[in-house]
Amino acid sequence: MAMRSSGGSGVLIALIIFIFLTVGSATAAILLYGQKTSANEELSREKAVRTELMRESERESVATLLQEANRQRQSLVGYLVARSDGYREFVAGMANADEESTRERFRITGQSSVVEAFNRILQENNLLNAQASESAARLQALESELSTRTQDMKDLQTSSDDRVASVHASISEYADAAQSYRADIDKTRNEYRMSLDEKTSRHRNEVADLQDEIDDLNGNQTVLAGRLNELRKVVESIRVRPKNPAELVDGRVVDVLGSSGQVFIDLGRNDRIRPGMTFRVYDDANQIQIDPTTGEYARGKASLQVIKVADSTATARVTDGASSRPVVRGDVIANAVFNPEHRFKFLVFGQFDVDGNGSSSMNEANYIKSRIIEWGGEVVEGNQLTGDLDFLVLGEVPDFVSTELIPADASPAEIDAILKRQEAYDRYDELFQQAINAQIPVLNWNRFRLLTGDGDA
Numbered sequence: 001m002a003m004r005s006s007g008g009s010g011v012l013i014a015l016i017i018f019i020f021l022t023v024g025s026a027t028a029a030i031l032l033y034g035q036k037t038s039a040n041e042e043l044s045r046e047k048a049v050r051t052e053l054m055r056e057s058e059r060e061s062v063a064t065l066l067q068e069a070n071r072q073r074q075s076l077v078g079y080l081v082a083r084s085d086g087y088r089e090f091v092a093g094m095a096n097a098d099e100e101s102t103r104e105r106f107r108i109t110g111q112s113s114v115v116e117a118f119n120r121i122l123q124e125n126n127l128l129n130a131q132a133s134e135s136a137a138r139l140q141a142l143e144s145e146l147s148t149r150t151q152d153m154k155d156l157q158t159s160s161d162d163r164v165a166s167v168h169a170s171i172s173e174y175a176d177a178a179q180s181y182r183a184d185i186d187k188t189r190n191e192y193r194m195s196l197d198e199k200t201s202r203h204r205n206e207v208a209d210l211q212d213e214i215d216d217l218n219g220n221q222t223v224l225a226g227r228l229n230e231l232r233k234v235v236e237s238i239r240v241r242p243k244n245p246a247e248l249v250d251g252r253v254v255d256v257l258g259s260s261g262q263v264f265i266d267l268g269r270n271d272r273i274r275p276g277m278t279f280r281v282y283d284d285a286n287q288i289q290i291d292p293t294t295g296e297y298a299r300g301k302a303s304l305q306v307i308k309v310a311d312s313t314a315t316a317r318v319t320d321g322a323s324s325r326p327v328v329r330g331d332v333i334a335n336a337v338f339n340p341e342h343r344f345k346f347l348v349f350g351q352f353d354v355d356g357n358g359s360s361s362m363n364e365a366n367y368i369k370s371r372i373i374e375w376g377g378e379v380v381e382g383n384q385l386t387g388d389l390d391f392l393v394l395g396e397v398p399d400f401v402s403t404e405l406i407p408a409d410a411s412p413a414e415i416d417a418i419l420k421r422q423e424a425y426d427r428y429d430e431l432f433q434q435a436i437n438a439q440i441p442v443l444n445w446n447r448f449r450l451l452t453g454d455g456d457a
Contacts, residue, residue, distance in 0.1 A: 166275070173373065184381050248451075249285045250338055253331040254313065261318050263304065263327055268312040271340035272376045277306045278452060279316070279333035288334055299450060301325040304333060336391065336443070336451035337377040345388055346372050347380045349431055350395025350424075352445050360396045368393060368448065375452065383427060385434050392435040393443045398425040 062076070069079030088097045091114055097105070108117045251271075255264040267273045280300040282288055287298050302321030306314050318327050337344060348369050351360035369379045380386055398421060410418075435442050443451070 248288045248334045248336065249332045250279065250335055250340060251333050253281070253327060253329055253333065255329055256327060257315075262307075263316055263318065265304070265306075265314050265316055265333060266312070267340060268310050268314050270311050272338075273306060273309050273314050274374070274376075275306050275309060277335065277338065277375055278319075279304045279306075279335045279338075280451065281318075281321075281327050281331050281333055283331060285332055288332075300334075301331070302327050334451070335375060336448070337372050337375040338452075339376070343376060343378045344390040345378045345380050345386070346391045346393055347383075347385065347389055347431075348372070348393045348395075349383055350398070350428060352395040354445060365395060368445070371452070383431065385431065385438065385440065389438075389440055391441050391443055392431060393445075393448055394428065394432065395445070398428050400425050 065079065066076050069076045072079055072082075074082065085096075088094060088102075091097070091102060093105070094101070102108075102114065106114065106117055108114065112120075251265050251267040253263050254266045257263060265279075281302045281304055282298070282300045287300065289298060302325070303319045304316040304327075305319055306316045308315040321327060337346070346369075348365055350365065351362055352364040352368060353360040354364035354367055372379050380389060385392070400422075432442065434440075
């Protein structure tokens with residue numbers, strides 16, 4: 001009995017223990033099942049979050065980013081945030097820049113990306129660089145041309161300085177003569193003013209007496225007009241000294257430069273030849289004579305103008321020549337003003353119409369004087385013939401004014417003007433007659449041009 005009780009207690013204890021173990025297992029199972037359910041729910045939520053954060057196709061990229069974040073000792077999110085801020089700072093210059101502000105900052109319109117905008121700017125920059133290279137090449141070409149032009153300008157300046165020096169040298173004598181002439185003009189002007197005052201006073205007292213003489217001079221105008229016509233005919237027909245035409249020859253053509261229109265003459269710097277001087281060209285000395293049909297000296301075949309001077313020769317260009325009568329070697333040249341061994345003296349009197357405009361003036365007379373001086377001649381001042389005078393150059397014949405044309409109520413100035421015109425006419429006639437008597441050649445403007453080769457006569 002005692003053994004049975006002891007065995008039953010053990011079974012009972014074992015049963016109780018089993019029951020406790022079963023209840024504990026069930027409780028643990030329930031607890032574990034509840035934890036498993038919570039874990040599954042948490043896992044589902046994490047999977048949903050992970051799905052939102054990462055697709056399966058992106059797993060490798062995320063793993064790579066995670067490795068990079070680990071190397072930087074950052075979380076993946078922190079690494080991505082830092083990387084995003086870095087790109088924004090790099091692209092837009094601001095860590096918090098968004099797409100709208102970035103487009104506004106770079107003025108990107110439409111749907112273009114920053115790369116497309118950058119590529120477009122890069123293309124424009126390449127185009128501008130190409131244009132800049134082309135401009136640089138053009139600039140270099142222009143600088144080269146400028147250098148060439150600068151050197152040409154320097155050469156021209158040197159040549160110009162040489163020509164200016166030559167011109168200054170050539171006009172030095174003329175300047176001295178012009179200064180002397182100006183002084184004589186001032187002196188003559190002062191003398192004339194004194195004479196004018198004296199004449200004005202005298203004329204006022206003589207007006208009444210002159211009025212009484214007007215009736216006696218009525219016939220003078222017709223007589224003097226006929227005399228004037230005769231004198232004009234004599235002026236046109238008078239011959240120029242010397243009688244031997246060879247004495248007018250100054251030099252010869254020694255060579256012709258092909259078809260260039262230039263020739264060499266046997267006169268040079270030693271003969272006082274200067275650039276600009278002109279000569280008439282004749283076949284020989286016998287052609288320098290009066291044409292019986294026109295009463296004028298023969299025109300010759302051409303004119304020459306000196307353009308370059310050496311010591312004993314000079315180069316000249318042919319002007320107003322004709323192809324039917326070319327200038328050839330051996331032709332003679334003449335200029336009435338020039339003589340290599342003698343300075344001819346000229347008296348220039350009156351007013352001239354050099355430009356052919358129908359109006360004569362003293363300024364044009366001064367031009368003739370300047371040409372005479374330039375060509376080596378000498379101008380005699382005043383209005384008196386001298387014993388050593390070679391030529392008398394007379395201007396336009398002054399109009400004859402009779403004193404009967406003086407009105408009774410004329411002012412002293414009007415009277416003086418009429419008397420001056422009459423005085424000019426009388427002096428012109430007196431010089432002409434004195435030249436004829438002294439056998440001094442008389443030249444008018446046309447004859448002067450012809451005998452000097454100064455343009456067409």
